[in-house]
Amino acid sequence: MNEIATIEEFENKYQDEWILVEVIEKDDLNQPKKGKLVAHSKRRDDIYDEMRKHHGHTAIFFSGEIPKKGYAFCF
Numbered sequence: 001m002n003e004i005a006t007i008e009e010f011e012n013k014y015q016d017e018w019i020l021v022e023v024i025e026k027d028d029l030n031q032p033k034k035g036k037l038v039a040h041s042k043r044r045d046d047i048y049d050e051m052r053k054h055h056g057h058t059a060i061f062f063s064g065e066i067p068k069k070g071y072a073f074c075f
Contacts, residue, residue, distance in 0.1 A: 016064035
């Protein structure tokens with residue numbers, strides 16, 4: 001996966017998925033702005049497994065809605 005895009009573009013493309021990127025650009029607040037796609041998956045554990053294989057500056061995002069406090073999910 002050599003796709004390079006903004007974080008927002010990745011979130012729109014891989015909706016409701018966990019996304020791991022190698023950060024290549026940050027904004028004024030030092031937040032990831034652009035990255036190289038390393039992996040994406042519906043399963044968070046898949047992303048953490050991939051993260052362990054990479055060195056350097058990476059970031060993980062979830063592109064869906066974060067549940068409100070007090071809510072739980074069962075799979």
